[in-house]
Amino acid sequence: MHRLISRLAINKPTINSLMKIKTRSQSSSPVKTPNKNFSSAAAAEPFLNGGTSNYVEEMYNAWLEDPKSVHASWDAFFRNAAAGAAPGTAYQPPPSLAPPASNTLPLSSLVPSGAAGFPVAGGNLTEKIIDDHLAVQAIIRSYQSRGHHISKLDPLDISDASSSGGKELVYRNYMLGNFKSSIFPFSDTSSNLYEIRGHNIADLDPLGINSADLDDSTPMELIYKSYSFEEHDMDRVFKLPATTFIGGKEKALPLKEILKRLEDAYCRSIGVEFMFINSLEQCNWIRQKMEPPGITNMDAETKRLILGRLTRASGLEAFLAKKWSSEKRFGLEGCEILIPAMKQLIDRSTEYGVESIIMGMPHRGRLNVLANVCRKPLEQIFSQFAALETADEGSGDVKYHLGTYIERLNRMTNKNIRLAVVANPSHLEAVDPVVQGKTRAEQFYRGDNEGKKVMSILLHGDAAFCGQGIVFETFHLSDLPDYTTHGTVHIVVNNQIGFTTDPRHSRSSPYCTDVARVVNAPIFHVNADDPEAVIYVCNVAAEWRATFHKDVVIDLVCYRRNGHNEIDEPMFTQPLMYRKIKQTKPCLDKYSAKLITEGVVSQEEVKDVKEKYERICEESYQKAAHATQIKYKDWLDSPWSGFFEGKDPLKMNPTGIHEETLRHIGKRFSSPPPNAAEFEIHKGLERILKARMDMVENRTVDWALGEAMAFGSLLKEGIHVRLSGQDVERGTFSHRHHVLHHQTVDKAKYTPLCNLYPDQAPYTVSNSSLSEFGVLGFELGYSMTNPNALVCWEAQFGDFNNTAQCIIDQFISSGQAKWVRQSGLVLLLPHGMEGMGPEHSSARLERFLQMSSDDADDVHTSFSSNFDVEQLHDINWIVANCSTPANYYHILRRQIALPFRKPLIIMTPKSLLRHPEARSSFDEMVTGTTFQRVIAEPNEGRNYRKLIFCSGKVYYDLRKARADRGLENEIGIARLEQISPFPYDAVQAETSKYPSAQIMWAQEEHKNNGAWTYVQPRFNNLLHGDIKYAGRATAASPATGSKHQHLKEVAQLLDDAFA
Ligand SMILES: Cc1ncc(C[n+]2csc(CCOP(=O)(O)OP(=O)(O)O)c2C)c(N)n1
Ligand SMILES: [Mg+2]
Secondary structure (H helix, E strand, C coil): CHHHHHHHHHHCCCHHHHHHHHHHHHCCCCCCCCCCCCCCCHHHCCCCCHHHHHHHHHHHHHHHHCHHHCCHHHHHHHHHHHCCCCCCCCCCCCCCCCCCCCCCCCHHHHCCCCCCCCCCCCCCCCHHHHHHHHHHHHHHHHHHHHHHHCCCCCCCCCCCCCHHHHHHHHCHHHECCCCCCCCCCCCCCCCCCCCCCCCCHHHHCCCCCCCCCCCCCCCHHHHHCCCCECHHHHHCEEECCCCCCCCCCCCEEEHHHHHHHHHHHHCCCEEEECCCCCCHHHHHHHHHHHCCCCCCCCCHHHHHHHHHHHHHHHHHHHHHHHHCCCCCCCCCCCCCCHHHHHHHHHHHHHHCCCCEEEEECCCCCHHHHHHHHCCCCHHHHHHCCCCCEECCCCCCCCCCCCCEEEEEEECCCCEEEEEEECCCCCCCCCHHHHHHHHHHHHHHHHCCCCCCCEEEEEEEEHHHHHHCHHHHHHHCCCCCCCCCCCCEEEEEEECCCECCECHHHHCCCCCCCHHHHHHCCCEEEEECCCHHHHHHHHHHHHHHHHHHCCCEEEEEECCCCCCCCCCCCHHHCCHHHHHHHHHCCCHHHHHHHHHHHHCCCCHHHHHHHHHHHHHHHHHHHHHHHHCCEECHHHHCCCCCCCCCCCCCCCCCCCCCECHHHHHHHHHHHHCCCCCCCCCCCCHHHHHHHHHHHHHHHCCEECHHHHHHHHHHHHHHCCCEEEEEECCCCCCCCCCCCCCEECCCCCCCEECHHHCCCCCCCCEEEEECCCCHHHHHHHHHHHHHHCCCEEEEEECCCHHHHHHHHHHHHHHHCCHHHHHCCCCCCEEEEECCCCCCCCCCCCCCHHHHHHCCCCCCCCCCCCCCCCHHHHHHHHCCCEEEECCCHHHHHHHHHHHHHCCCCCCEEEEECCHHHCCCCCCEEHHHCECCCCCCCEECCCCCCCCCCEEEEECCCHHHHHHHHHHHCCCCCCEEEEEECEEECCCHHHHHHHHCCCCCCEEEEEEEEECCCCCHHHHHHHHHHHHCCCCEEEEECCCCCCCCCCHHHHHHHHHHHHHHHCC
16 A cells, blocks of 8 residues: 555656746746747746756747647647737646646644644644544545455355455554444444454455455555544544545545545445556546546436346346256346446447447356347247257357347447357357457458447456456457557456356455456446446446546456356355355346335336336247247358358469569568668668569569568458467568568668558558467457458467467367358468477477368269369368468468368478578469469379378478489379368379379378378378378377487488388
């Protein structure tokens, strides 16, 4: 606390006030303003003084030349001065976001009038009075920062801090003696009030099962123990500091009233954590939303609206429970307020201009959100409960994972709104970065650079929010230039349990929301059984997001009325909690009773609204009973309107392009910035650009140039390209250099691929945060939004992709099958055994191949003319390991040339980036050329005794070893560039050239890794043969850490291949 206080104290004097002090002390030094024509006396302007005169002069001269060249405030000042403003009035301070000027009150009004025990010396200011005021300020600060500890958040009243423990935090240390005040309904007067102790957690939780939401540090109020109040101090009037708004229009209040208002603001059903935020402006903003008396009051109309929405939320769960009592639905009972909360958030956000909201959420209450927030037709939801046949392809998913997309009129604001709930797997929180990527993409395509039109809402469970690391990783994307979505509203359905686990066993942080503190998001804990408090918090959250475009968290402290799902027995594990839950009336009952008592609604109205909704459900139920099929397409979260229509699903556009285009892109890519004389680039880069230019002149490309040709040509065709990943701008291997940095000017950068053509599509290349899970998820979401974009994620080394395994398994490999949603995302995974040890060698090619959905026994022997596209159409993803820049270029372009979208997993090279032989000629890239799934042995017609198939970089090692051994006439080498789907036709065409050759597969990976286990049955089934293997033996670790061992293994592999 003392640290916080001193921090705020430093923040307090604004620049202006500092200048004022300076002006006073230096007012004898007049500002030298020769030949100035402004008439304002310098000394009268609070910010002018001797120390600033040179600066002012510079500003003035600059302003004379060009008024726009100076800051708007100077412009206004000089204008006013020139217009003859009266002394002291030329300067007009901008509207202040800082706290209002401190209150001015006659000191005499604050001096106590001789109450017993007070050292009041003739009404003079005494040390005691100053100390007491400081103590009051500290109390106010304590409430602001710690009031949430004692707010009444838990509807079950089992996990809050006990009143005594919490109270102690905020004011008790200032109170002298054992007094009881009528304003504190839960005052504990029994303890020694000087005793400052940490919190006895067991005391705080009546059931002893939950860790109370308190930290256990020693309260810093200790240092104020000498500032103590007696009961009779309660009526003393204290001046309010500028850091509080509890006074409304009043500048001073009796202590009793101060405490009461602080209690109202911070210790009722809302507990807000915000004092850790580093911005004084933002802290004040929240104080203004929490403190003014009566600020949370609601009118009758709003209350009726809340009641109506709460009725539908509760009604749906009751209806589902009635009709399908033994079906899992992960009901919302205990947190039905989520629905009115989300609706309020959406209404408010639309008022602020938001037109599209993308949501991610877990299982809890999902059906209710779809029905009552998104207004998905109830019959579609109900028919998911029947075991109906499906109308479209794919294996589908359980009903509480499916997505939806709906465009509708928001009746509250009369504006159209698009709502999408992104489909998600069971893996909790994994959808978070996907939602953010999708949101970012939508903002990008709409040109919504500040996130005013598109926003995301993420829902979380309490256990998942604090337990899953991806939450943290996603938070860290929230403020990065190429990843920000300009503020996400997070809602935690904090039912104080995760499946069967209590919070004290599932987290080490005081609150489940503490993870959000890392990004300075304000956190509103709110008792979910106080609907009006919840709705108020939603209003504030929406406004926060619209004002600051930063994340905010709403923690709905609630309970789970049933077990984890409807067929679970919670009494096995939480008997006391569930006894309490059974005694707790549903929120709807409590709120209807409250509104009836207040006279806002009548008993009959409550009944009517309930019955009306039941009728709606019943009608939809009847309709659903007639349904004969489920359409997965009804559950699509990212429709690509117009993309598939009118397209031949098997027709692929060509990928070769005009030589002139290659030349143009090549030259632009190899040129220094246009203002090269001023833009100083690194000398090494000059050489690299020159070498690139030479290659272009010679009609050749290396890996980086081939990639640039693919990106550039797509950009020319209006396809947005985005490349994201760790250090991708330069490239981990320093080969790419897409962003050129001025060597002496900070942040001066030039990106050649953004400057190819005046009408090209935008190119984004961005170094990402160091999170594979988060960033890959984000790029997947980005790729889902628009099919006409090439979105690439590059792993630093392919080895690290496994920290994003969940995105790969749950979304990329299976997304289309589960959710009929396509993605053309490209994964670039540097891969290859180069003696760099176990974690810099293998992208785990075998895993991707093992997850490919083609059947090794489904062998094709006759091939249609578009067999290649058919195969691509049917498979879940494409796995490739290209060996030439031209083929890399073609396969990237093919992603867009296809009439559908498939994820592409490419093993990319490391040493080949600079290998003199790993170059391609323009001849392999121009019009008429295509991606080669198999690159044949070029020396056709020889009578080879052996034909080796391989993939990727090892080809160059094999070719050299063959030459070294003089075996060019005996052994052919062919390359499998697209491994999956397995190009049966192209492999057959190659093998049929050498009917007597033995077929061998050579790979550098260990035998249980790499492509071997995937290709072996396919070769054998196609050729009715027994393909031989040359390569490393099986191993537990993907590569040795010993250079010596590595070289030995390479030699062995080459020997085996050419034996
Ligand atoms: C990554 C992951 N691990 C484990 C599970 C299994 N699981 C499903 S729900 C659940 C508890 C979630 O608790 P919470 O986040 O509080 O949500 P609640 O069910 O209480 O709404 C668990 C452990 C899962 N779905 N995903
Ligand atoms: Mg929970």
